[in-house]
Amino acid sequence: MPQLGETVTEGTIAAWHKQVGDRVAADEILLDVETDKVSMEIPAPRAGRLAKILVDTGQTVGVGTVLAVIEVEGEAAAGKREDRGGTPLPQETEDRERSSLLQGTDAPAAAAPQGVQAVASPARTSNPSALERSDIQRLSPAVRRLVAEHQLDVQAIAGTGRNGRVTRRNVVDYLGTRGGEPELAVEPAPTTAAAMPPPRATPAAPVEPQALREGASAAASPRPAAAPSPAPAPGTTVPFNRIRRLTAEHMVKSKATSPHVLQAVEVDFSGVDRVRKAVRESWRAQHGYSLTYLPFIAHAVCAALREFPKLNSTVKDDALLLHAHVNLAIAVDLGGDGLVAPVIKRAESLSVTQVAGAIQDVAGRARAGKLKPDDFAGGTYTLSNSGTFGTLITAPIINQPQVAILSTDGVRKKPVVVEHPDGDSIAIRPVGILAQSFDHRAVDGAYSAAFLDRTRKLLEQTDWFREI
Amino acid sequence: MAQEMRRDRNVVFLGEDVARAGGVFKATVGLLEEFGPQRVRDTPISEQAILGAAMGAAMTGLKPVAEIMFSDFFAVCWDIVANEIAKTRYMTDGQVSLPLVIRSGNGGGSRFGAQHSQSVENWAMAVPGLKVVAPSTPADVKGMLAASIRDPDPVLFFEQKSLYATKGEVPDDEHVVELGKANVLRTGSDVTIVALALMVPRALQAAEELQAQHGISATVVDVRSLVPLDTQTILGEIEKTGRLVTVEENPRLCGWGAEIASIVAEELFWSLDGPIVRVTTPHVPLAAANSLEDAQLPNTEKIVAAVRRLVD
Numbered sequence: 001m002p003q004l005g006e007t008v009t010e011g012t013i014a015a016w017h018k019q020v021g022d023r024v025a026a027d028e029i030l031l032d033v034e035t036d037k038v039s040m041e042i043p044a045p046r047a048g049r050l051a052k053i054l055v056d057t058g059q060t061v062g063v064g065t066v067l068a069v070i071e072v073e074g075e076a077a078a079g080k081r082e083d084r085g086g087t088p089l090p091q092e093t094e095d096r097e098r099s100s101l102l103q104g105t106d107a108p109a110a111a112a113p114q115g116v117q118a119v120a121s122p123a124r125t126s127n128p129s130a131l132e133r134s135d136i137q138r139l140s141p142a143v144r145r146l147v148a149e150h151q152l153d154v155q156a157i158a159g160t161g162r163n164g165r166v167t168r169r170n171v172v173d174y175l176g177t178r179g180g181e182p183e184l185a186v187e188p189a190p191t192t193a194a195a196m197p198p199p200r201a202t203p204a205a206p207v208e209p210q211a212l213r214e215g216a217s218a219a220a221s222p223r224p225a226a227a228p229s230p231a232p233a234p235g236t237t238v239p240f241n242r243i244r245r246l247t248a249e250h251m252v253k254s255k256a257t258s259p260h261v262l263q264a265v266e267v268d269f270s271g272v273d274r275v276r277k278a279v280r281e282s283w284r285a286q287h288g289y290s291l292t293y294l295p296f297i298a299h300a301v302c303a304a305l306r307e308f309p310k311l312n313s314t315v316k317d318d319a320l321l322l323h324a325h326v327n328l329a330i331a332v333d334l335g336g337d338g339l340v341a342p343v344i345k346r347a348e349s350l351s352v353t354q355v356a357g358a359i360q361d362v363a364g365r366a367r368a369g370k371l372k373p374d375d376f377a378g379g380t381y382t383l384s385n386s387g388t389f390g391t392l393i394t395a396p397i398i399n400q401p402q403v404a405i406l407s408t409d410g411v412r413k414k415p416v417v418v419e420h421p422d423g424d425s426i427a428i429r430p431v432g433i434l435a436q437s438f439d440h441r442a443v444d445g446a447y448s449a450a451f452l453d454r455t456r457k458l459l460e461q462t463d464w465f466r467e468i
Numbered sequence: 469m470a471q472e473m474r475r476d477r478n479v480v481f482l483g484e485d486v487a488r489a490g491g492v493f494k495a496t497v498g499l500l501e502e503f504g505p506q507r508v509r510d511t512p513i514s515e516q517a518i519l520g521a522a523m524g525a526a527m528t529g530l531k532p533v534a535e536i537m538f539s540d541f542f543a544v545c546w547d548i549v550a551n552e553i554a555k556t557r558y559m560t561d562g563q564v565s566l567p568l569v570i571r572s573g574n575g576g577g578s579r580f581g582a583q584h585s586q587s588v589e590n591w592a593m594a595v596p597g598l599k600v601v602a603p604s605t606p607a608d609v610k611g612m613l614a615a616s617i618r619d620p621d622p623v624l625f626f627e628q629k630s631l632y633a634t635k636g637e638v639p640d641d642e643h644v645v646e647l648g649k650a651n652v653l654r655t656g657s658d659v660t661i662v663a664l665a666l667m668v669p670r671a672l673q674a675a676e677e678l679q680a681q682h683g684i685s686a687t688v689v690d691v692r693s694l695v696p697l698d699t700q701t702i703l704g705e706i707e708k709t710g711r712l713v714t715v716e717e718n719p720r721l722c723g724w725g726a727e728i729a730s731i732v733a734e735e736l737f738w739s740l741d742g743p744i745v746r747v748t749t750p751h752v753p754l755a756a757a758n759s760l761e762d763a764q765l766p767n768t769e770k771i772v773a774a775v776r777r778l779v780d
Contacts, residue, residue, distance in 0.1 A: 168741035
C-alpha cells in the first residue's frame with residue numbers, strides 16, 4: 001500500500017484491474033485505492049505476471065502492506081522459491097523494502113534476487129508518480145521563480161509534464177508566445193505571491209494617493225500609486241490570478257458567514273490637521289515620508305477598541321473570543337492586481353509615530369513582495385482606506401475571522417455648523433466619514449455606534465500635539 | 469607515462485608486476501625496456517611498502533608514479549594515503565610537497581568479484597589534500613596522467629578496468645589535459661547527465677537512445693576530475709536544462725553524485741525543474757556472478773529509465 005499522502009496511514013482497495021495470472025506492463029494501472037481524501041490509480045512498478053493478490057477488493061490495510069506479488073519475466077525459476085514458501089514472510093518483505101532504499105535505481109535488489117517484487121513500499125521509492133498524481137499543482141523551483149519574475153498566472157499555462165504539471169519549458173514557451181506583451185504590473189511585484197497564504201482582503205480596492213491633495217487623503221502611504229494595469233481589450237476574458245481568485249473566494253465566504261451591518265460617523269479632522277500641518281516639513285525630513293491621517297485613525301481605533309473589546313474578537317461556535325491585543329490589519333493595494341492585509345501586532349501599544357512607521361513598513365514590504373507568512377497572521381481588526389479618490393463612503397466586507405472592519409474615505413473641506421453657547425456659527429472644516437461594517441452575530445448596533453462615537457471623539461478631542 | 473618519463477628524468481615508476489610483466493592489465497608494456505630497471509621497478513606484494521617508498525621518493529625530489537593494482541587495496545594503505553601523503557604539505561607548512569601520482573585500476577564490470585571491483589574514488593575525495601582524477605577516454609588518460617605527474621601535489625589516478633580495451637584517437641604529440649576541467653560531450657535541452665569513467669560511454673549511449681526513441685534531448689558531462697571539481701562547467705550545464713541525473717558507479721551512500729547533488733541543491737535550487745536523480749550501484753558488495761554484477765551496475769537501460777521518469 002503506497003503512501004498516498006503525508007498524513008494518510010491506510011487505504012482501501014477499490015478495484016483490481018488485473019487477475020492473478022495476467023501479464024502486466026510496467027506503469028500499467030494495476031489497481032485503484034481509496035482513502036477518505038483521495039482516490040488513486042496505482043501502476044505496476046515492474047512488468048511481469050501478477051502471481052498473487054494478497055489484499056482483496058474492499059479491504060482496508062495500512063501503508064506498507066504488501067498488496068500483490070508480480071513475478072518478473074525470465075526469473076520464474078527463482079520465483080519458485082517464493083511459491084514454495086508461500087506468502088513472503090513479513091521480515092523478508094521488510095528486508096526487501098529496506099534494500100530498495102539503498103538501491104541505485106529501481107531495479108530489483110540484486111543482492112537478493114527474488115524473482116518477484118512486491119507491489120507495496122513507500123511511494124517515494126518504488127512509485128514516485130503516485131504522490132505527484134495527487135498534487136498536480138506542485139511547481140518546481142525553476143517554474144516558481146519564472147512565474148514570480150514575470151508575474152504570470154500559472155493557471156493560464158498549459159502543462160505538459162507528468163499529470164499535467166507545468167514544466168520550465170512550458171513557462172519559457174508561454175513567455176515566448178506572449179511576446180512583447182506588457183508586463184502585468186509596473187510596480188515591483190510580490191515575488192512570493194504564489195507562496196503567500198490567502199490574503200486578508202477588503203472589498204473595494206484601497207488605492208494609493210495619486211497626490212496628497214490638501215485635506216483630501218487619508219492614505220496609508222506616501223508612495224505614488226502603482227500604474228494601473230493596461231486596460232484589457234473589450235470582449236476578451238481576463239483570467240483570475242491567484243490573489244484575485246482567493247480574494248473572490250474570501251469575499252463570498254465572508255458575506256455568507258457574517259450578517260454585515262454598516263454604520264458610519266462623520267469626523268471633523270481639524271485637530272488632526274493642525275498637527276499634520278505643523279509638523280509636515282520636519283516629519284518628512286526626519287522620516288522620509290508624509291504624515292497622513294491614517295496613523296491618527298489607527299491610534300484612535302486601537303484606543304476605542306480597548307473600551308469596546310467585542311469588536312476586537314472572533315465568533316466561535318457558541319461564544320465570542322475576545323482578543324487580548326489589537327493586531328491591526330492594514331489593507332494594501334498591490335497595483336490593481338490584488339489586495340493584501342498585513343498585520344501590525346499589538347498596535348494598541350504603539351504611539352502615533354510608531355503606528356505611522358509600522359504602516360509605512362508593512363505597506364512598503366507588501367508592494368516589494370517582502371511580506372512573510374507571519375505578517376498575515378493573527379489580525380483582529382482591519383482598516384481599509386479608499387480615501388484617495390475622494391469617495392464619500394465605502395461599505396467594507398469583514399476580513400474573516402474578524403468581526404468588524406473600518407473604511408476611511410475622503411476628507412474634504414465642508415461647511416460645518418459649530419455649536420456654541422453664545423450662538424451657532426458656520427465654519428469650514430476638514431470632514432470625512434468613517435464607515436464600519438460589523439458582524440451582527442457578535443454585537444448589536446448600539447454597541448458598534450458607541451464605538452464609532454468614541455473613535456470620533458478621540459479623533460476630534462485628543463490633543464494630538466502631545467501624541468506626536 | 470612514457471611522454472613524461474622522457475620529458476623529466478625525475479619521473480620514476482613502481483608497483484606490482486609493472487616492469488617485467490608490463491602490468492597485469494598490460495598498461496605499462498615497454499616502459500622497462502625504454503627507461504630501465506632503475507626508473508621502472510617491480511615491488512613485492514605490499515601496498516604499504518609501495519606507497520611508503522613513493523612518499524619518501526617524492527620527499528627527496530623525485531616524481532614517483534606508484535601503481536596500486538586494484539583500487540580496493542587502498543584499504544590496506546589508507547593510513548599512509550589519508551594521514552601522511554594527504555597532509556604532509558599542510559603539516560610542514562609547505563616545506564615538503566609530495567609530487568606523486570598513485571595510479572590504480574578501479575571499478576567493476578570485469579568479473580573480479582567484491583574485493584577487486586569497487587569504485588573507490590569517493591573514498592579518495594573524502595580526504596582533504598588529495599586530488600582525484602578518473603578519465604573515460606584514451607586521450608584523457610594520456611593528457612590527465614601527464615597533468616597529474618606535473619602537479620606538485622599527490623594525485624590519485626583511477627583507471628576504470630573495463631575501459632582498458634577502449635579504442636580512441638590519442639594525440640601523438642605532447643598532450644596535457646588540465647586537471648579540474650569537466651568535458652561537455654554533448655549538449656541537449658531537457659536534462660543534464662553527469663557521469664564519470666565507465667559511466668560516461670553508457671551515459672552517451674543512453675543519450676542517443678533517449679533522443680532517437682523518446683525525443684528527449686540530453687546534455688552529457690564527463691566530470692573527469694572530482695578534486696578539483698569543475699563546478700562552473702557542471703553547474704552551467706545543469707542550469708541550462710534545469711534537470712540533473714548523476715550516473716555513478718559508487719555504491720549509493722555518499723557516492724560522488726551525492727556531493728554534486730548537494731552543490732546543485734545549494735547553488736541552483738531556483739533553476740531546478742525537477743528532483744535531482746542519482747543512478748548508482750546499490751549499496752551492496754558487488755556480486756561475483758556475471759549476470760548479477762551486470763544487474764548491479766548502472767547501465768544504459770537504467771539511465772534511460774531514470775531520465776524518462778524525470779522528464780516525462
